Amino acid sequence: MRIAPLIALPVLLFLAACNKPEGGAGKGMGGNMPPPEVEVVTVGAHDVARTADVPGRLAAVRRAEVRARVEGILEKREYAEGADVKKDAVLFRIDPRTLAANVDSAAAALARAKADARIAVQTLERAQTLIRDKAVSQQEVDQATARRAQSEADVLAAEAALTRARIDLSYATVTAPISGRIGRALVTEGALVGKGEATQLAVIEQMDPIWVNFSQSSADFLRLREALRSGKAKKVNAPVRLLLEDGREYGPAGKLLFSDLAVDPATGSVGLRAEFPNPQRDLLPGQFVTVRLPTALASQVITVPQRAVQASPQGQVVMVVSPEGKLAPQPVRTGGLAGSDWIISEGLKGGEKVVVNGLQKARPGMPVKPVAAH
Numbered sequence: 001m002r003i004a005p006l007i008a009l010p011v012l013l014f015l016a017a018c019n020k021p022e023g024g025a026g027k028g029m030g031g032n033m034p035p036p037e038v039e040v041v042t043v044g045a046h047d048v049a050r051t052a053d054v055p056g057r058l059a060a061v062r063r064a065e066v067r068a069r070v071e072g073i074l075e076k077r078e079y080a081e082g083a084d085v086k087k088d089a090v091l092f093r094i095d096p097r098t099l100a101a102n103v104d105s106a107a108a109a110l111a112r113a114k115a116d117a118r119i120a121v122q123t124l125e126r127a128q129t130l131i132r133d134k135a136v137s138q139q140e141v142d143q144a145t146a147r148r149a150q151s152e153a154d155v156l157a158a159e160a161a162l163t164r165a166r167i168d169l170s171y172a173t174v175t176a177p178i179s180g181r182i183g184r185a186l187v188t189e190g191a192l193v194g195k196g197e198a199t200q201l202a203v204i205e206q207m208d209p210i211w212v213n214f215s216q217s218s219a220d221f222l223r224l225r226e227a228l229r230s231g232k233a234k235k236v237n238a239p240v241r242l243l244l245e246d247g248r249e250y251g252p253a254g255k256l257l258f259s260d261l262a263v264d265p266a267t268g269s270v271g272l273r274a275e276f277p278n279p280q281r282d283l284l285p286g287q288f289v290t291v292r293l294p295t296a297l298a299s300q301v302i303t304v305p306q307r308a309v310q311a312s313p314q315g316q317v318v319m320v321v322s323p324e325g326k327l328a329p330q331p332v333r334t335g336g337l338a339g340s341d342w343i344i345s346e347g348l349k350g351g352e353k354v355v356v357n358g359l360q361k362a363r364p365g366m367p368v369k370p371v372a373a374h
Contacts, residue, residue: 034369035325035362035366035367035368035369036358036361036362036366036368036369037358037361037368037369037370037371038319038321038327038355038357038358038359038361038362038368038369038370038371039355039356039357039358039370039371039372039373039374040321040353040354040355040356040370040371040372040373041304041305041308041353041354041356041372041373042351042352042353042354043302043303043304043344043348043350043351043352043354044302044350044351045300045301045302045350046300046301046303047297047298047299047300047301048297048298048301048303048338048339048341048343049294049296049297049298049338049339050294050295050296050297050298050336050337050338050343051241051292051293051294051295051336051337051338051339052216052220052292052293052295052336052337053243053290053291053292053293053337054214054215054216054290054291054293055214055288055289055290055291056212056213056214056274056288056289056290056291057212057213057214057286057287057288057289058210058211058212058283058284058285058286058287058288058289059210059211059212059213059285059286060180060205060206060207060210060211060285061206061207061209061210061211061275062178062180062205062206063203063204063205063206063285064176064177064178064180064203064204064205065200065202065203066091066092066174066176066177066182066200066201066202066203066204067198067199067200067201068092068094068171068174068187068193068194068198068199068201069168069171069174069194069198070094070099070168070171070172070194071192071193071194071195072094072095072096072098072099072172072192072193072194073094073095073190073191073192073193074092074093074094074095074187074188074189074190074191074192074193074201075093075094075095075189076092076093076189077091077092077185077189078090078091078092078093079091079182081182081183081184081185082181082182082183082184083181083182084179084180084181084182085176085179085180085181085182085204086176086179087176087177087178087179088175088176089175089176090173090174090175091174091175091176091182091201091202092173092174092185092201092202093172093173093174094171094172094173094174094193094194095172096169096172096173099165099168099169099171099172100169102165102168102169103162103165103166103169105165106158106161106162106164106165106166107162109158109161109162110155110158110159110161110162112158113151113154113155113157113158114155114158116151116154117148117151117152117154117155119151120144120147120148120150120151120152121148121151123144123147123148124141124144124145124147124148126144127140127141127144128141174201176204177204178204178206179204179206180204180205180206180207181204181205181206181207181281182202182203182204183202183203183204183205184202185201185202186200186201186202186203187199187200187201205285207278207281207283207284207285208277208278208279208281209275209276209277209278210275210276210278210283210285211257211273211274211275211276212242212254212273212274212275212276212289212291213271213272213273214271214272214273214274214291214293215264215267215269215270215271215272216269216270216272216293217268217269217270218263218268218269218270219268220295221270239253239254239255239294240253240254240255240256240274240276240291240292240293240294241253241254241291241292241339242254242274242276242283242289242290242291242292243289243290243291243292244289245287245288245289249292249340250276250282250283250289252276252277253276254274254275254276254277255274255275256272256273256274256293257273257274257275258272258273260272272291272293274291274293292337292339298336298338298343301335301338301343301344301345302343302344302348302349302350303338303341303342303343303344304318304332304341304342304344304348304354304356305340305341305342305356306340306341306342307356307357308342308354308355308356309332309334309342312329314331315331315333316331316332316333316334317329317330317331317332318330318332318347318348318354318355319354319355319359319364320352320353320354320355321353321355321368321370325367325368325369325370326365326366326367326368327355327359327362327363327364327365327366327367327368328364328365329364330347330348330352330354331347332344332346332347332348333345333346333347353370355368355370356373357373
């Protein structure tokens with residue numbers, strides 16, 4: 001009775017061995033997996049605008065510093081910080097009482113000067129009447145004439161002082177010199193402003209449109225000039241594009257305004273400026289950006305997306321799909337940018353299928369399935 005289990009165990013092991021699948025069949029299932037897909041672009045020669053990416057900085061088209069032009073206590077701020085204001089809008093109010101008193105004092109001085117002028121005129125008229133009767137001397141007549149001229153000058157001076165006092169009183173109401181976006185208030189209510197200097201109260205900047213200032217090396221200008229003279233490149237009138245700090249391209253295109261006529265001896269570069277629309281105030285003054293500047297029109301050149309070009313110890317390469325459907329490296333040489341693409345000066349003749357995505361799933365020499373890139 002105890003021998004039966006010992007006989008049954010080898011039988012079970014034999015049956016299990018017979019039911020085990022062969023090793024070759026298991027490997028065959030893994031080897032029949034389809035080749036990985038890679039996204040490709042088929043390259044060809046065409047005319048493109050040659051571009052150069054240069055760093056730049058945004059600046060407001062107009063910038064005005066709002067300052068206190070008279071001395072006094074700042075009573076109130078009349079605007080919301082960070083809001084858009086119109087020209088001549090009231091921004092701050094300065095205590096006007098002292099300034100109003102100065103106006104009254106100047107008006108009184110003018111009235112006194114006019115009274116003195118009337119007396120001087122009457123004195124001169126009387127002296128001119130009495131001299132005919134020889135009741136006064138010619139010297140007295142001359143003195144009366146001089147006093148009348150002096151009194152007239154005093155009236156003019158008093159009128160000017162009154163005008164100045166009225167202007168100072170108007171400065172107690174601080175208004176916006178330009179339209180634009182105003183920043184935070186630099187002085188709080190209750191502070192003494194305008195004592196000995198024109199205290200800065202706020203800053204207004206016009207940001208639509210907005211400028212971007214940048215520079216390009218004189219060597220780049222020299223190469224471009226030589227290319228235009230030799231006929232290798234044609235002049236192009238393409239819009240200027242802007243790349244934000246996160247790499248995104250700003251929607252509206254800009255236009256180039258001017259370039260300096262001289263090279264900066266300190267940097268060896270030429271200053272440039274472009275203007276961009278900024279209706280939504282997405283661009284802010286002081287922000288660093290990249291300017292994509294069109295420089296020339298390159299005729300019948302091959303371009304590939306930047307992500308297709310890789311760096312290797314032997315130089316730059318792109319991965320192509322061979323006619324046999326296998327992945328193969330192809331050495332290339334780039335010759336500048338055309339927008340977001342590299343211009344290929346050597347290595348490609350046209351018609352090649354260049355891989356732009358999917359290399360993480362394939363290695364050189366492996367069969368791949370090319371699909372058109374989106």
